[in-house]
Amino acid sequence: MPVGELTSTLANAPGYEIDPSRVPAVTPAEISTEVPLKSSDLGNSAELPTEATSLEIKSCSSSATFTMPAADVSLVTSSVLPGLGSSSINALSANTEEPSELSESNTPSAVGMNGDDESGSHKDNFEGRGCERAALNDFKANVIIEAEPKASESNQEKDLVVEESDLRDSIETEAWRGEQRHVFVLSSSGKPVYSRHGSEDKLVTLFGVMQALVSIVEDSDDKIESIHFGKNVIVFQVRGPIILVAVSKKNDSVLFCNNQLTYVYNQIVSVLTLKTVTSIFERRQNYDLRRLLAGSERLIDHLLQFYETEPSIFMNGISYIPMPSAHRESVSSAIVSACSKIKNLVYAVLVANNKLISLARKRGYSMSPSDLHLILNMVAASESLKTAESWTPICLPNFNIDGFLYAHVSYMADDCPACLLLLTVDQEQFFQLSEAKMKITEKLVKNKSMTFINEVLKAPPSLWMSLHALGLSKIRHFIYKCRKTSIVVSSPLSPPYSTTEEANALFTKYQTLYSSMIHSNPQIHTLFQTSAEESVVCLLTEKYEILVAVEPMVKKQLALDMITKLCQWVQSEEDRFFLSSVPYL
Amino acid sequence: MANRSGPQRPNGTAQAKICQFKLVLLGESAVGKSSLVLRFVKGQFHEFQESTIGAAFLTQTVCVDDTTVKFEIWDTAGQERYHSLAPMYYRGAQAAIVVYDVTNQDTFGRAKTWVKELQRQASPNIVIALAGNKADLANKRSVELEEAQAYAEENQLLFMETSAKTAKNVNEVFLAIAKKLPKNDQNVNPSVPVNITAWLTICVLRAGHF
Numbered sequence: 187m188p189v190g191e192l193t194s195t196l197a198n199a200p201g202y203e204i205d206p207s208r209v210p211a212v213t214p215a216e217i218s219t220e221v222p223l224k225s226s227d228l229g230n231s232a233e234l235p236t237e238a239t240s241l242e243i244k245s246c247s248s249s250a251t252f253t254m255p256a257a258d259v260s261l262v263t264s265s266v267l268p269g270l271g272s273s274s275i276n277a278l279s280a281n282t283e284e285p286s287e288l289s290e291s292n293t294p295s296a297v298g299m300n301g302d303d304e305s306g307s308h309k310d311n312f313e314g315r316g317c318e319r320a321a322l323n324d325f326k327a328n329v330i331i332e333a334e335p336k337a338s339e340s341n342q343e344k345d346l347v348v349e350e351s352d353l354r355d356s357i358e359t360e361a362w363r364g365e366q367r368h369v370f371v372l373s374s375s376g377k378p379v380y381s382r383h384g385s386e387d388k389l390v391t392l393f394g395v396m397q398a399l400v401s402i403v404e405d406s407d408d409k410i411e412s413i414h415f416g417k418n419v420i421v422f423q424v425r426g427p428i429i430l431v432a433v434s435k436k437n438d439s440v441l442f443c444n445n446q447l448t449y450v451y452n453q454i455v456s457v458l459t460l461k462t463v464t465s466i467f468e469r470r471q472n473y474d475l476r477r478l479l480a481g482s483e484r485l486i487d488h489l490l491q492f493y494e495t496e497p498s499i500f501m502n503g504i505s506y507i508p509m510p511s512a513h514r515e516s517v518s519s520a521i522v523s524a525c526s527k528i529k530n531l532v533y534a535v536l537v538a539n540n541k542l543i544s545l546a547r548k549r550g551y552s553m554s555p556s557d558l559h560l561i562l563n564m565v566a567a568s569e570s571l572k573t574a575e576s577w578t579p580i581c582l583p584n585f586n587i588d589g590f591l592y593a594h595v596s597y598m599a600d601d602c603p604a605c606l607l608l609l610t611v612d613q614e615q616f617f618q619l620s621e622a623k624m625k626i627t628e629k630l631v632k633n634k635s636m637t638f639i640n641e642v643l644k645a646p647p648s649l650w651m652s653l654h655a656l657g658l659s660k661i662r663h664f665i666y667k668c669r670k671t672s673i674v675v676s677s678p679l680s681p682p683y684s685t686t687e688e689a690n691a692l693f694t695k696y697q698t699l700y701s702s703m704i705h706s707n708p709q710i711h712t713l714f715q716t717s718a719e720e721s722v723v724c725l726l727t728e729k730y731e732i733l734v735a736v737e738p739m740v741k742k743q744l745a746l747d748m749i750t751k752l753c754q755w756v757q758s759e760e761d762r763f764f765l766s767s768v769p770y771l
Numbered sequence: 772m773a774n775r776s777g778p779q780r781p782n783g784t785a786q787a788k789i790c791q792f793k794l795v796l797l798g799e800s801a802v803g804k805s806s807l808v809l810r811f812v813k814g815q816f817h818e819f820q821e822s823t824i825g826a827a828f829l830t831q832t833v834c835v836d837d838t839t840v841k842f843e844i845w846d847t848a849g850q851e852r853y854h855s856l857a858p859m860y861y862r863g864a865q866a867a868i869v870v871y872d873v874t875n876q877d878t879f880g881r882a883k884t885w886v887k888e889l890q891r892q893a894s895p896n897i898v899i900a901l902a903g904n905k906a907d908l909a910n911k912r913s914v915e916l917e918e919a920q921a922y923a924e925e926n927q928l929l930f931m932e933t934s935a936k937t938a939k940n941v942n943e944v945f946l947a948i949a950k951k952l953p954k955n956d957q958n959v960n961p962s963v964p965v966n967i968t969a970w971l972t973i974c975v976l977r978a979g980h981f
């Protein structure tokens with residue numbers, strides 16, 4: 187049974203008793219030889235025999251027991267992959283302009299890309315990881331000895347005692363179990379903070395188990411990072427007093443999950459600042475963070491979906507609304523001239539449809555893509571911003587993780603989807619910024635930019651027409667990222683990718699391909715994956731990265747030729763997609 | 772939609788005086804602050820009103836007798852994490868509406884705390900109104916009208932039970948405040964447009980929403 191269904195084990199286990207006999211049943215020797223590398227099943231979704239794959243987690247009143255008799259479970263902790271823990275986190279919150287840095291610390295080879303069963307070679311890989319074996323030994327030993335006192339010590343006794351019926355009610359719902367991706371956030375004492383699906387209140391046992399897993403591994407001076415199971419993965423991130431967990435049944439890479447969790451973490455920090463989070467838990471270890479986050483679940487929900495299907499976020503880059511550079515410059519100059527005298531104003535951002543129209547910044551401050559994504563997410567997830575001028579504190583972790591900026595947020599007009607954000611460090615500046623906004627509107631109306639913005643947003647210049655004209659109509663969708671500028675250009679999602687499910691399916695393919703390449707060593711530069719629905723191509727060059735979906739049956743060489751042509755076209759049109767220089771305020 | 776009782780078409784020949792007041796809405800999250808403002812300013816109601824981020828700023832103009840009153844409204848967010856920001860909005864406010872939800876006793880308790888804080892920290896002449904919102908949900912009531920009324924009297928607050936959903940007493944609260952506010956020269960809008968008629972047209976247009 188795949189790990190993603192661990193909950194069903196939990197719910198169906200008779201009586202929720204600890205079954206100590208099962209724990210010692212696994213000898214270290216068995217694990218060291220049998221546990222294959224985590225990615226062994228990448229691209230190989232063949233069903234695994236039940237008993238060979240079970241990672242059982244049983245819960246019994248205030249203790250949690252884990253048995254791992256399984257052959258196909260692998261646990262990755264930070265001592266095994268020293269780079270993965272902290273470095274993967276850093277790499278993503280800044281930018282991934284040099285994703286190759288990551289590749290070394292992650293999976294050792296481009297695994298399973300062709301769907302071949304490569305388990306043989308994984309064993310070899312695993313042999314080289316003596317410390318992982320050691321970690322697993324510790325893990326088992328600690329399960330029995332440490333789990334019980336830990337759980338009861340932590341004031342969480344009540345939370346961990348869960349009626350059987352509670353479990354049945356919540357975890358066993360088909361819909362909940364059927365979800366392909368889960369994200370959980372909890373405090374280090376095991377208090378629920380967030381669950382992507384279902385209500386956290388009903389999942390206390392599960393949260394308790396996650397907390398126990400983390401602390402068991404921590405007790406052996408190690409850090410749990412991921413658990414692998416067939417094509418399922420559970421990824422853990424411990425960030426001070428906060429634990430974030432992603433569960434995926436979609437073949438997602440650890441990197442992908444980790445990046446997603448980092449976004450969730452940044453979103454939480456963005457609402458509260460790190461300083462607040464830290465000091466709250468310093469004062470009260472079992473504080474219920476939901477009190478302070480109330481109302482932000484919406485932002486996290488939206489961010490998760492955004493991360494999975496919004497090209498610029500997916501590629502950790504920035505997208506602009508395509509428009510002739512002269513037009514963009516006149517928009518920018520209107521903004522700059524209205525704002526240049528305002529002290530303490532750090533950024534002026536004009537966005538629409540999850541893309542930038544213009545960005546101006548104070549000299550000496552750049553905007554990191556992931557900070558921009560938090561802004562885009564807030565705008566996209568908050569209908570209420572359309573009804574009034576808003577004034578809100580927002581922490582941009584890469585600007586200042588411990589402090590707030592104050593954002594004046596307003597739409598350009600009732601019927602205009604362009605939203606202006608003026609971000610300052612001065613919380614008393616609302617009226618000054620409100621005035622600046624009025625001036626900007628006036629200027630944009632006067633120099634006709636407003637009309638132009640409206641036109642562009644209503645009828646974006648069709649990329650399809652251009653693709654057609656170029657003879658590239660067999661290209662259904664693409665995402666192009668310039669490595670130097672992090673600028674992402676993508677075609678709109680239209681049939682057959684217009685529904686969320688279809689888009690999700692395509693992006694999952696992109697992601698699997700992309701991560702396996704980023705992880706590859708030596709670097710793989712081209713990957714071509716065919717299926718009945720489409721062929722997906724991923725190309726990494728020094729200058730750019732591109733992901734393309736083409737019609738099925740298109741021959742590889744033809745696809746590559748088309749992509750070359752497409753890239754040439756994007757580069758020749760750079761002016762429309764790129765902001766050549768970010769103006770200063 | 773119910774006819775707006777308050778704002779009358781300003782008499783073009785009358786000597787119009789224009790006053791501008793800062794008004795802040797305070798109260799626990801989800802009691803209906805944004806809904807009240809949205810009803811007052813745009814004549815709308817959303818069953819699924821989103822929780823406010825930070826604070827929203829809106830303006831609305833009403834006419835009381837021969838005076839045009841322009842409200843600058845701060846609709847604050849009731850979520851706990853924003854509480855420390857509240858002084859920024861009530862500082863310098865001439866009026867406040869403290870809102871609770873008649874179906875939720877806790878929110879009434881929270882409203883009392885807000886009233887206390889305003890009495891201590893806001894400007895001494897601030898006009899405070901207490902609004903028991905969601906009066907349309909009378910069958911789920913948990914705060915009795917008499918209880919709130921007595922409390923309001925004790926503390927010299929304006930008091931009304933309102934419903935943003937049915938529009939009951941929404942304009943009335945704002946008008947009652949407008950009436951009670953001192954319309955001396957101090958509050959006369961310093962930046963009154965030279966062209967008073969243009970200003971009044973705006974007033975009329977806005978009132979036209981209703």
Ligand SMILES: Nc1nc2c(ncn2[C@@H]2O[C@H](COP(=O)(O)OP(=O)(O)OP(=O)(O)O)[C@@H](O)[C@H]2O)c(=O)[nH]1
Nearest residue numbers: 800801802803804805806818823849905934935936
């Ligand atoms: N039945 C009923 N529902 C109402 C009324 N006023 C508001 N609501 C509903 O109550 C919920 C919360 O309303 P909001 O206006 O967002 O509450 P708020 O006080 O602004 O909340 P925060 O912005 O979080 O502080 C929404 O779903 C509204 O539709 C009312 O008079 N009657």
Ligand SMILES: [Mg+2]
Nearest residue numbers: 804805822823
């Ligand atoms: Mg609100």
